[in-house]
Amino acid sequence: xxxxxxxxxxxxxxxxxxxxxxxxxxxxxxxxxxxxxxxxxxxxxxxxxxxxxxxxxxxxxxxxxxxxxxxxxxxxxxxxxxxxxxxxxxxxxxxxxxxxxxxxxxxxxxxxxxxxxxxxxxxxxxxxxxxxxxxxxxxxxxxxxxxxxxxxxxxxxxxxxxxxxxxxxxxxxxxxxxxxxxxxxxxxxxxxxxxxxxxxxxxxxxxxxxxxxxxxxxxxxxxxxxxxxxxxxxxxxxxxxxxxxxxxxxxxxxxxxxxxxxxxxxxxxxxxxxxxxxxxxxxxxxxxxxxxxxxxxxxxxxxxxxxxxxxxxxxxx
Amino acid sequence: xxxxxxxxxxxxxxxxxxxxxxxxxxxxxxxxxxxxxxxxxxxxxxxxxxxxxxxxxxxxxxxxxxxxxxxxxxxxxxxxxxxxxxxxxxxxxxxxxxxxxxxxxxxxxxxxxxxxxxxxxxxxxxxxxxxxxxxxxxxxxxxxxxxxxxxxxxxxxxxxxxxxxxxxxxxxxxxxxxxxxxxxxxxxxxxxxxxxxxxxxxxxxxxxxxxxxxxxxxxxxxxxxxxxxxxxxxxxxxxxxxxxxxxxxxxxxxxxxxxxxxxxxxxxxxxxxxxxxxxxxxxxxxxxxxxxxxxxxxxxxxxxxxxxxxxxxxxxx
Numbered sequence: 001x002x003x004x005x006x007x008x009x010x011x012x013x014x015x016x017x018x019x020x021x022x023x024x025x026x027x028x029x030x031x032x033x034x035x036x037x038x039x040x041x042x043x044x045x046x047x048x049x050x051x052x053x054x055x056x057x058x059x060x061x062x063x064x065x066x067x068x069x070x071x072x073x074x075x076x077x078x079x080x081x082x083x084x085x086x087x088x089x090x091x092x093x094x095x096x097x098x099x100x101x102x103x104x105x106x107x108x109x110x111x112x113x114x115x116x117x118x119x120x121x122x123x124x125x126x127x128x129x130x131x132x133x134x135x136x137x138x139x140x141x142x143x144x145x146x147x148x149x150x151x152x153x154x155x156x157x158x159x160x161x162x163x164x165x166x167x168x169x170x171x172x173x174x175x176x177x178x179x180x181x182x183x184x185x186x187x188x189x190x191x192x193x194x195x196x197x198x199x200x201x202x203x204x205x206x207x208x209x210x211x212x213x214x215x216x217x218x219x220x221x222x223x224x225x226x227x228x229x230x231x232x233x234x235x236x237x238x239x240x241x242x243x244x245x246x247x248x249x250x251x252x253x254x255x256x257x258x259x260x261x262x263x264x265x266x267x268x269x270x271x272x273x274x275x276x277x278x279x280x281x282x283x284x285x286x287x288x289x290x291x292x293x294x295x296x297x298x299x300x301x302x303x304x305x306x307x308x309x310x311x312x313x314x315x316x317x
Numbered sequence: 318x319x320x321x322x323x324x325x326x327x328x329x330x331x332x333x334x335x336x337x338x339x340x341x342x343x344x345x346x347x348x349x350x351x352x353x354x355x356x357x358x359x360x361x362x363x364x365x366x367x368x369x370x371x372x373x374x375x376x377x378x379x380x381x382x383x384x385x386x387x388x389x390x391x392x393x394x395x396x397x398x399x400x401x402x403x404x405x406x407x408x409x410x411x412x413x414x415x416x417x418x419x420x421x422x423x424x425x426x427x428x429x430x431x432x433x434x435x436x437x438x439x440x441x442x443x444x445x446x447x448x449x450x451x452x453x454x455x456x457x458x459x460x461x462x463x464x465x466x467x468x469x470x471x472x473x474x475x476x477x478x479x480x481x482x483x484x485x486x487x488x489x490x491x492x493x494x495x496x497x498x499x500x501x502x503x504x505x506x507x508x509x510x511x512x513x514x515x516x517x518x519x520x521x522x523x524x525x526x527x528x529x530x531x532x533x534x535x536x537x538x539x540x541x542x543x544x545x546x547x548x549x550x551x552x553x554x555x556x557x558x559x560x561x562x563x564x565x566x567x568x569x570x571x572x573x574x575x576x577x578x579x580x581x582x583x584x585x586x587x588x589x590x591x592x593x594x595x596x597x598x599x600x601x602x603x604x605x606x607x608x609x610x611x612x613x614x615x616x617x618x619x620x621x622x623x624x625x626x627x628x629x630x631x632x633x634x
Contacts, residue, residue: 224495
């Protein structure tokens with residue numbers, strides 16, 4: 001193991017760690033100490049997403065977060081997923097083409113040396129839909145962590161770029177990306193709609209306004225027009241400023257769901273998200289007459305996915 | 318006439334001016350010296366849109382642009398339209414509800430005293446579609462300037478907030494707004510798509526990339542997904558960075574046209590826009606099998622609309 005790792009003393013050994021899992025996205029860096037049964041023993045998180053890393057200092061950021069999880073006598077393997085494997089990340093790992101399963105991901109991952117022991121970076125998955133390339137990095141690992149090994153499921157991972165994946169017998173058969181979260185952020189922060197919501201309190205959830213937006217987004221495919229309604233409803237005080245943000249969120253999520261269901265069919269649905277966002281998707285999916293919705297916490301899915309890949313790697317050796 | 322107006326000398330009289338027309342939008346201030354036949358004798362323009370005016374200094378901005386168009390012996394009336402009549406403008410003028418024609422606009426306008434003579438501000442038009450309020454300010458005057466007095470026409474005024482108005486016998490029967498221009502700007506300036514286009518040369522028009530985007534926007538109602546294709550096509554270098562901006566523009570205009578035509582029917586179409594933008598809409602409308610498209614320059618339509626309102630005012634007195 002190269003030097004520079006602030007190793008814990010041996011009397012400081014972290015017992016039971018089987019693998020260190022790292023979910024390294026654009027804006028967040030999350031680390032999990034995972035035991036042999038896939039349980040999270042400890043987790044840490046920082047805002048050192050790859051967008052915050054200057055001059056390729058990925059190793060330093062990783063050491064700062066988890067160096068003391070390693071010990072003098074034992075170096076635990078590190079498994080990394082997410083945008084860390086992109087062109088802007090540590091090492092670019094090629095995509096596995098759909099259909100792709102956990103075995104494909106393990107065969108495709110790349111070994112790297114970190115200042116804290118040996119690491120492996122999981123690559124993303126790509127697919128072609130309607131002559132357009134589509135890509136994911138990180139969500140493939142969440143899907144491995146959340147989807148069943150048999151049967152067909154629709155797995156939704158909402159976020160900046162929401163993923164809708166059809167998973168058949170644990171294999172990602174196809175998927176589509178929706179820019180829902182990013183468009184919401186743009187409209188909130190920079191648009192003429194955002195101005196009307198500038199004093200809105202996002203913690204005060206407004207389910208009525210959200211449902212009103214979902215109904216619009218589900219029912220009217222004319223998104224560029226429907227969005228303007230958030231402006232006029234704000235101007236005419238038809239919806240209070242504090243509720244407008246939830247109305248806007250409802251429009252966008254409704255639009256995503258309307259399109260997603262048209263392409264993916266009504267299979268049992270798994271939503272992988274943080275709790276609040278997952279609840280909003282469940283409300284909206286129910287409004288679209290999808291009642292079979294299971295929510296999986298995104299952190300849990302990431303740790304579980306990394307552990308499953310690690311375990312499979314052991315079986316394949 | 319109140320003081321402060323830098324009047325021209327009488328030997329400096331601007332002959333033939335019947336009315337001074339002002340199109341005062343959010344980002345631009347345009348002034349026209351118009352003769353009794355509706356011809357533009359002179360036009361001026363500044364970046365003093367209402368968003369650039371601090372502390373309500375509208376009068377000062379107007380004076381700075383057109384004071385020398387007035388003379389000691391004669392004060393020409395000033396007719397203003399656009400966001401200048403909004404809550405953020407000089408005086409808020411109520412909307413005329415659809416259906417509304419030129420006569421309604423004249424009856425609804427409000428007189429103000431400016432430092433350069435008497436002014437009248439034209440109010441906007443509102444309508445309800447699918448229980449949502451919709452509004453325009455400024456475009457109603459462009460429509461008066463461009464639409465025929467008889468028959469049914471579809472008038473499109475593309476821009477930050479594109480308007481699609483059905484005009485019947487010179488009366489705005491209904492309209493819908495599309496946030497096309499604003500969403501394009503947001504995506505260009507602030508999004509993960511914009512990053513891929515950061516070195517794009519907008520002056521190098523790329524009709525092929527634009528058409529490819531229009532085809533997507535017209536054919537796939539899943540806008541939040543289709544937009545992501547601009548990202549992946551950029552990443553996979555499937556479309557060159559310089560062409561990506563036109564591809565994105567095509568997607569958004571195609572999406573707008575797909576929705577607009579569904580609601581407005583295929584009447585003869587008038588597009589009121591600056592030349593370049595009008596040409597793109599003509600290409601996209603042709604691709605949507607609308608062949609009867611007339612282009613009207615936006616500046617001409619504004620001046621013509623203000624003059625027609627002024628003339629009607631004279632007839633109504």
